[in-house]
Amino acid sequence: xxxxxxxxxxxxxxxxxxxxxxxxxxxxxxxxxxxxxxxxxxxxxxxxxxxxxxxxxxxxxxxxxxxxxxxxxxxxxxxxxxxxxxxxxxxxxxxxxxxxxxxxxxxxxxxxxxxxxxxxxxxxxxxxxxxxxxxxxxxxxxxxxxxxxxxxxxxxxxxxxxxxxxxxxxxxxxxxxxxxxxxxxxxxxxxxxxxxxxxxxxxxxxxxxxxxxxxxxxxxxxxxxxxxxxxxxxxxxxxxxxxxxxxxxxxxxxxxxxxxxxxxxxxxxxxxxxxxxxxxxxxxxxxxxxxxxxxxxxxxxxx
Ligand code: ATP
Numbered sequence: 001x002x003x004x005x006x007x008x009x010x011x012x013x014x015x016x017x018x019x020x021x022x023x024x025x026x027x028x029x030x031x032x033x034x035x036x037x038x039x040x041x042x043x044x045x046x047x048x049x050x051x052x053x054x055x056x057x058x059x060x061x062x063x064x065x066x067x068x069x070x071x072x073x074x075x076x077x078x079x080x081x082x083x084x085x086x087x088x089x090x091x092x093x094x095x096x097x098x099x100x101x102x103x104x105x106x107x108x109x110x111x112x113x114x115x116x117x118x119x120x121x122x123x124x125x126x127x128x129x130x131x132x133x134x135x136x137x138x139x140x141x142x143x144x145x146x147x148x149x150x151x152x153x154x155x156x157x158x159x160x161x162x163x164x165x166x167x168x169x170x171x172x173x174x175x176x177x178x179x180x181x182x183x184x185x186x187x188x189x190x191x192x193x194x195x196x197x198x199x200x201x202x203x204x205x206x207x208x209x210x211x212x213x214x215x216x217x218x219x220x221x222x223x224x225x226x227x228x229x230x231x232x233x234x235x236x237x238x239x240x241x242x243x244x245x246x247x248x249x250x251x252x253x254x255x256x257x258x259x260x261x262x263x264x265x266x267x268x269x270x271x272x273x274x275x276x277x278x279x280x281x282x283x284x285x286x287x288x289x290x291x292x293x294x295x296x297x298x299x300x301x302x303x
Pocket of ligand 1: 074075076080081082083110111112113114115116117118119121152195197265266267
């Protein structure tokens with residue numbers, strides 16, 4: 001590990017480091033096989049949004065962890081929280097550097113909903129503490145620590161580092177950045193359903209589906225949408241058996257005139273792509289009006 005310590009981001013002792021922990025959207029998700037240990041091989045086109053959780057980290061005289069935001073009550077506030085798992089993973093490796101910290105998490109992303117909130121929080125925490133504690137860990141070293149926290153943490157670390165969409169392969173850890181990609185106006189919606197990712201994978205009827213078609217130049221929103229129409233979310237049928245109401249979210253997107261709509265990850269959050277931000281705002285407002293209890297936000301992908 002010591003050999004990887006090349007970046008040198010020493011933070012002044014009083015500095016607060018604030019990071020967005022964006023939602024992760026699986027624009028396409030193909031399940032192409034399964035490893036002997038039960039992990040699934042995937043091929044996924046992944047983007048990150050301008051909307052997400054917020055992580056603030058600052059030095060303190062002792063450790064503190066506080067949560068605010070609409071979904072704070074739904075996540076563990078103890079060592080089971082991925083934020084604290086990330087903190088403790090670094091502290092175990094670098095006890096001499098890991099001085100007490102206050103960490104604040106603003107939980108804006110729905111839980112267990114296929115948009116990787118927990119993984120994104122873990123990635124943001126690793127990046128923030130790497131900086132605050134002056135650990136100087138480079139991306140391969142952070143990825144190794146992140147992968148031990150969850151298969152989606154490396155892609156979220158990539159999202160922190162470069163923001164750009166990517167193609168993930170392997171169990172989600174082999175990443176290829178897509179340097180050219182338009183900003184997609186997006187709406188995220190969830191009717192309150194959470195789905196357990198392991199349960200969805202267990203419910204899969206097939207695990208040997210065809211891979212992603214090779215990606216073209218993603219020059220325009222239309223080019224992205226026409227590529228997406230040749231792709232799938234192979235988890236959708238399994239998620240639908242566990243949460244039949246999922247299809248209503250997609251039907252509603254059709255009513256709002258979305259260019260493309262699909263479930264993200266193992267669900268139940270669905271996303272829709274719109275031709276412009278005004279159309280996305282109008283669609284989110286329409287959904288909120290029809291279903292005030294739903295989570296629905298207009299945002300855009302980062303690039
Ligand atoms: P993915 O798309 O990677 O499958 P997800 O959006 O389905 O992720 P998460 O919201 O990341 O799922 O939560 C998965 C589980 O992790 C939940 O059971 C939750 O209790 C737990 N968890 C621990 N810490 C966090 C956190 N900071 N935010 C969200 N969930 C957390």
